[in-house]
Amino acid sequence: MYKILIADDHPLFREAIHNVIADxxxxxxxxxxxxxxxALELTQSHDDLDLILLDLNMPGMHGxxxxxxxxxxxxxxxxxxxxxxxxxQIVLQAITYGAVGFITKSSPRAQMTDxxxxxxxxxxxLPPDIIRSQKSGSSRQHHDHHSIAPELLQALTRKQLxxxxxxxxGESNKQIAYSLDIAETTVKAHVSAILRKLGVHNRVQAILSxxxxxxxxxxxx
DNA sequence: CGGGCCTGACTAACCATACC
DNA sequence: GGTATGGTTAGTCAGGCCCG
Numbered sequence: 232m233y234k235i236l237i238a239d240d241h242p243l244f245r246e247a248i249h250n251v252i253a254d255x256x257x258x259x260x261x262x263x264x265x266x267x268x269x270a271l272e273l274t275q276s277h278d279d280l281d282l283i284l285l286d287l288n289m290p291g292m293h294g295x296x297x298x299x300x301x302x303x304x305x306x307x308x309x310x311x312x313x314x315x316x317x318x319x320q321i322v323l324q325a326i327t328y329g330a331v332g333f334i335t336k337s338s339p340r341a342q343m344t345d346x347x348x349x350x351x352x353x354x355x356x357l358p359p360d361i362i363r364s365q366k367s368g369s370s371r372q373h374h375d376h377h378s379i380a381p382e383l384l385q386a387l388t389r390k391q392l393x394x395x396x397x398x399x400x401g402e403s404n405k406q407i408a409y410s411l412d413i414a415e416t417t418v419k420a421h422v423s424a425i426l427r428k429l430g431v432h433n434r435v436q437a438i439l440s441x442x443x444x445x446x447x448x449x450x451x452x
Numbered sequence: 453c454g455g456g457c458c459t460g461a462c463t464a465a466c467c468a469t470a471c472c
Numbered sequence: 473g474g475t476a477t478g479g480t481t482a483g484t485c486a487g488g489c490c491c492g
Contacts, residue, residue: 388456404482417458419483424456426483434482 232258233351234279238270239263239286239313244336248284248313248343255344256351267291267300274305282351284334287314287321295321295328302329311350322357327435332356387428394421399438 233256239245245263252259262277264270268291274280283301291297301310311332312325322333332350334343335358346356387395397407404422408415422434431437 390457403480405480413457414459415481416460419481420458420485423483423485 232256232260233281234260234277235262236270236273236277236280236283237261237263238265238267238283238289240265240289241286244286251340251343252347255347265289267297271301271304274301274308278305278307280305280308282347283308283310284313284347285310285330287312287316287325295324298325298328298330309350311347311356317358326355326357333358387425391421391425391428394418395425395437398422398425398434 235252235256237245237248237252239248242265245265249261249263252261262273264273266289270283270285274283283305285298285301286292287294287297289297298310298312306329309331310329311334312322312330313334313336314321315336317335317337325333332346332355334346334356338346338358349356393411394407397410402410404415404418408418411418422437426432426434426437429437
Protein backbone atom coordinates (compact mmCIF):
# COMPACT_ATOMS: atom_id res chain seq x y z
CA MET A 232 0.00 0.00 0.00
CA TYR A 233 1.18 3.48 0.77
CA LYS A 234 4.43 4.57 2.35
CA ILE A 235 3.94 7.62 4.51
CA LEU A 236 6.21 9.71 6.72
CA ILE A 237 4.85 11.55 9.75
CA ALA A 238 7.11 14.42 10.80
CA ASP A 239 5.90 15.97 14.04
CA ASP A 240 7.60 16.62 17.34
CA HIS A 241 4.59 15.75 19.48
CA PRO A 242 4.61 12.02 20.23
CA LEU A 243 0.93 12.06 21.09
CA PHE A 244 -0.01 13.67 17.81
CA ARG A 245 2.18 11.27 15.84
CA GLU A 246 0.38 8.43 17.50
CA ALA A 247 -2.99 9.94 16.68
CA ILE A 248 -2.15 10.44 13.02
CA HIS A 249 -0.59 7.00 12.91
CA ASN A 250 -3.90 5.52 14.03
CA VAL A 251 -5.87 7.52 11.52
CA ILE A 252 -3.70 6.26 8.69
CA ALA A 253 -3.55 2.70 9.93
CA ASP A 254 -7.34 2.59 10.09
CA UNK A 255 -8.06 4.46 6.90
CA UNK A 256 -5.34 2.89 4.76
CA UNK A 257 -4.65 -0.61 6.08
CA UNK A 258 -1.29 -2.10 5.27
CA UNK A 259 0.43 1.24 4.79
CA UNK A 260 4.01 1.55 5.85
CA UNK A 261 4.26 4.41 8.31
CA UNK A 262 7.47 6.11 9.43
CA UNK A 263 7.89 8.82 12.02
CA UNK A 264 10.39 11.55 12.76
CA UNK A 265 10.40 14.35 15.31
CA UNK A 266 12.55 16.97 13.60
CA UNK A 267 13.36 18.29 10.16
CA UNK A 268 16.89 16.94 9.89
CA UNK A 269 15.90 13.35 10.40
CA ALA A 270 13.00 13.85 8.01
CA LEU A 271 15.44 15.07 5.36
CA GLU A 272 17.65 12.05 6.00
CA LEU A 273 14.75 9.68 5.62
CA THR A 274 13.79 11.15 2.26
CA GLN A 275 17.30 10.40 1.03
CA SER A 276 17.07 6.71 1.87
CA HIS A 277 13.39 6.39 0.95
CA ASP A 278 12.71 8.20 -2.30
CA ASP A 279 9.64 6.03 -2.84
CA LEU A 280 7.59 7.76 -0.16
CA ASP A 281 4.04 8.47 -1.24
CA LEU A 282 3.43 11.30 1.18
CA ILE A 283 5.01 13.35 3.93
CA LEU A 284 2.87 14.84 6.69
CA LEU A 285 4.85 17.83 7.85
CA ASP A 286 4.33 19.78 11.06
CA LEU A 287 5.05 23.49 10.80
CA ASN A 288 6.17 23.93 14.40
CA MET A 289 8.90 21.33 14.54
CA PRO A 290 12.59 21.72 15.41
CA GLY A 291 14.46 22.97 12.36
CA MET A 292 11.40 24.09 10.47
CA HIS A 293 11.53 27.88 10.79
CA GLY A 294 8.01 28.07 9.52
CA UNK A 295 7.77 27.53 5.82
CA UNK A 296 11.54 27.45 5.40
CA UNK A 297 11.59 23.80 6.34
CA UNK A 298 9.03 23.05 3.68
CA UNK A 299 11.32 24.64 1.11
CA UNK A 300 14.27 22.57 2.28
CA UNK A 301 12.24 19.43 2.03
CA UNK A 302 10.99 20.36 -1.44
CA UNK A 303 14.55 21.00 -2.53
CA UNK A 304 15.90 17.73 -1.15
CA UNK A 305 13.02 15.55 -2.30
CA UNK A 306 11.11 17.39 -5.02
CA UNK A 307 9.22 14.29 -6.14
CA UNK A 308 7.59 13.46 -2.82
CA UNK A 309 4.28 15.21 -2.11
CA UNK A 310 4.22 17.15 1.15
CA UNK A 311 1.12 18.09 3.08
CA UNK A 312 1.33 20.58 5.91
CA UNK A 313 -0.24 19.57 9.20
CA UNK A 314 -0.57 22.46 11.57
CA UNK A 315 -2.60 23.91 14.37
CA UNK A 316 -2.45 27.23 12.59
CA UNK A 317 -5.24 28.11 10.29
CA UNK A 318 -4.21 31.47 9.01
CA UNK A 319 -5.38 31.90 5.46
CA GLN A 320 -2.21 33.55 4.30
CA ILE A 321 0.01 30.83 5.73
CA VAL A 322 -2.09 28.17 4.05
CA LEU A 323 -1.84 29.89 0.70
CA GLN A 324 1.89 30.44 1.11
CA ALA A 325 2.39 26.77 1.93
CA ILE A 326 0.71 25.89 -1.35
CA THR A 327 2.83 28.43 -3.17
CA TYR A 328 5.95 26.83 -1.72
CA GLY A 329 4.96 23.46 -3.12
CA ALA A 330 2.78 21.78 -0.52
CA VAL A 331 -0.03 19.72 -2.02
CA GLY A 332 -2.36 20.24 0.89
CA PHE A 333 -3.00 21.66 4.31
CA ILE A 334 -4.64 19.79 7.16
CA THR A 335 -5.53 21.51 10.41
CA LYS A 336 -4.94 19.64 13.63
CA SER A 337 -8.42 20.51 14.78
CA SER A 338 -9.95 18.50 11.95
CA PRO A 339 -12.24 15.66 12.97
CA ARG A 340 -10.93 12.19 12.30
CA ALA A 341 -13.14 11.45 9.31
CA GLN A 342 -12.17 14.70 7.65
CA MET A 343 -8.49 13.88 8.09
CA THR A 344 -8.93 10.48 6.50
CA ASP A 345 -10.80 12.05 3.63
CA UNK A 346 -8.13 14.71 3.18
CA UNK A 347 -5.30 12.16 3.09
CA UNK A 348 -7.25 10.01 0.65
CA UNK A 349 -7.74 12.96 -1.69
CA UNK A 350 -4.09 13.89 -1.59
CA UNK A 351 -2.94 10.33 -2.19
CA UNK A 352 -5.24 10.39 -5.20
CA UNK A 353 -3.25 13.27 -6.57
CA UNK A 354 -5.66 16.02 -5.65
CA UNK A 355 -4.99 19.09 -3.56
CA UNK A 356 -6.71 19.40 -0.22
CA LEU A 357 -7.36 22.63 1.62
CA PRO A 358 -9.46 23.33 4.71
CA PRO A 359 -13.06 23.94 3.63
CA ASP A 360 -13.32 27.34 5.25
CA ILE A 361 -10.24 28.52 3.40
CA ILE A 362 -11.77 27.55 0.09
CA ARG A 363 -14.99 29.27 1.04
CA SER A 364 -13.34 32.50 2.07
CA GLN A 365 -11.32 32.39 -1.15
CA LYS A 366 -14.45 32.09 -3.20
CA SER A 367 -16.62 34.70 -1.53
CA GLY A 368 -13.94 37.21 -0.70
CA SER A 369 -12.93 38.73 -3.96
CA SER A 370 -11.82 41.66 -1.83
CA ARG A 371 -8.48 40.30 -0.85
CA GLN A 372 -7.12 41.83 2.29
CA HIS A 373 -3.63 40.84 3.23
CA HIS A 374 -3.19 41.14 6.94
CA ASP A 375 0.42 42.17 6.78
CA HIS A 376 1.52 40.79 10.11
CA HIS A 377 4.90 39.83 8.77
CA SER A 378 5.85 42.41 6.24
CA ILE A 379 9.48 41.52 5.77
CA ALA A 380 12.50 43.39 4.63
CA PRO A 381 11.75 47.08 4.30
CA GLU A 382 15.43 47.67 4.96
CA LEU A 383 16.35 45.17 2.27
CA LEU A 384 14.26 47.11 -0.19
CA GLN A 385 16.40 50.16 0.47
CA ALA A 386 19.31 48.26 -1.06
CA LEU A 387 17.49 47.89 -4.37
CA THR A 388 18.06 50.36 -7.15
CA ARG A 389 15.16 52.21 -8.70
CA LYS A 390 15.05 49.97 -11.74
CA GLN A 391 15.14 46.88 -9.58
CA LEU A 392 12.19 48.22 -7.59
CA UNK A 393 10.26 48.72 -10.79
CA UNK A 394 11.00 45.16 -11.85
CA UNK A 395 10.10 43.78 -8.42
CA UNK A 396 6.83 45.70 -8.48
CA UNK A 397 5.89 44.03 -11.75
CA UNK A 398 6.98 40.66 -10.37
CA UNK A 399 4.56 41.02 -7.46
CA UNK A 400 1.79 41.53 -9.99
CA GLY A 401 2.54 38.16 -11.48
CA GLU A 402 4.07 39.37 -14.72
CA SER A 403 6.54 37.15 -16.55
CA ASN A 404 9.98 38.38 -17.52
CA LYS A 405 8.72 38.86 -21.04
CA GLN A 406 5.76 40.97 -19.92
CA ILE A 407 7.99 43.06 -17.67
CA ALA A 408 10.39 43.60 -20.55
CA TYR A 409 7.56 44.82 -22.74
CA SER A 410 6.06 47.22 -20.22
CA LEU A 411 9.43 48.69 -19.18
CA ASP A 412 10.66 48.71 -22.78
CA ILE A 413 13.88 46.79 -22.15
CA ALA A 414 15.13 43.39 -23.33
CA GLU A 415 13.95 40.26 -21.60
CA THR A 416 17.54 39.37 -20.77
CA THR A 417 17.87 42.67 -19.00
CA VAL A 418 14.84 41.88 -16.90
CA LYS A 419 16.44 38.55 -16.02
CA ALA A 420 19.58 40.35 -14.93
CA HIS A 421 17.56 42.67 -12.70
CA VAL A 422 15.68 39.73 -11.28
CA SER A 423 18.97 38.00 -10.50
CA ALA A 424 20.22 41.08 -8.68
CA ILE A 425 16.95 41.32 -6.75
CA LEU A 426 17.13 37.68 -5.68
CA ARG A 427 20.70 38.15 -4.51
CA LYS A 428 19.94 41.33 -2.53
CA LEU A 429 16.85 39.88 -0.91
CA GLY A 430 18.71 36.71 -0.04
CA VAL A 431 16.27 34.38 -1.78
CA HIS A 432 16.61 31.82 -4.53
CA ASN A 433 13.64 32.25 -6.82
CA ARG A 434 11.04 34.81 -7.80
CA VAL A 435 8.26 33.29 -5.72
CA GLN A 436 10.26 33.81 -2.54
CA ALA A 437 11.12 37.33 -3.65
CA ILE A 438 7.45 38.13 -4.19
CA LEU A 439 6.53 36.72 -0.80
CA SER A 440 9.32 38.72 0.84
CA UNK A 441 8.10 41.86 -0.83
CA UNK A 442 4.69 41.30 0.72
CA UNK A 443 2.42 44.30 0.51
CA UNK A 444 5.11 46.86 -0.01
CA UNK A 445 3.90 50.27 -1.08
CA UNK A 446 6.18 50.62 -4.09
CA UNK A 447 4.96 54.08 -4.90
CA UNK A 448 6.34 55.52 -1.68
CA UNK A 449 9.73 53.96 -2.31
CA UNK A 450 9.84 55.04 -5.92
CA UNK A 451 8.92 58.63 -5.13
CA UNK A 452 12.43 59.35 -4.00
C1' DC B 453 37.72 53.92 -11.75
C1' DG B 454 33.31 51.91 -10.09
C1' DG B 455 28.50 51.03 -10.22
C1' DG B 456 24.27 50.90 -12.46
C1' DC B 457 22.27 49.49 -16.70
C1' DC B 458 21.82 46.78 -20.83
C1' DT B 459 22.61 42.79 -23.71
C1' DG B 460 23.75 38.11 -26.03
C1' DA B 461 25.14 33.48 -25.15
C1' DC B 462 24.31 29.80 -22.44
C1' DT B 463 22.19 26.06 -19.28
C1' DA B 464 18.46 23.80 -16.64
C1' DA B 465 13.88 22.59 -16.08
C1' DC B 466 9.44 21.88 -17.61
C1' DC B 467 5.73 20.70 -20.89
C1' DA B 468 3.36 19.37 -24.81
C1' DT B 469 3.51 16.90 -29.00
C1' DA B 470 5.04 13.26 -32.15
C1' DC B 471 6.90 9.13 -32.91
C1' DC B 472 8.39 4.19 -32.23
C1' DG C 473 4.46 1.72 -22.17
C1' DG C 474 9.06 5.02 -23.42
C1' DT C 475 11.59 8.63 -25.61
C1' DA C 476 12.85 12.18 -28.82
C1' DT C 477 12.08 16.82 -29.98
C1' DG C 478 10.84 21.49 -30.05
C1' DG C 479 9.14 25.55 -27.44
C1' DT C 480 8.93 28.43 -23.29
C1' DT C 481 10.59 30.24 -18.99
C1' DA C 482 13.94 31.24 -15.31
C1' DG C 483 18.34 32.11 -14.16
C1' DT C 484 23.70 32.71 -14.64
C1' DC C 485 27.71 34.60 -16.77
C1' DA C 486 30.76 37.65 -19.24
C1' DG C 487 31.14 41.77 -21.32
C1' DG C 488 30.13 46.61 -23.20
C1' DC C 489 28.25 51.39 -22.43
C1' DC C 490 27.49 55.51 -19.77
C1' DC C 491 28.04 58.73 -16.02
C1' DG C 492 29.52 60.86 -11.52
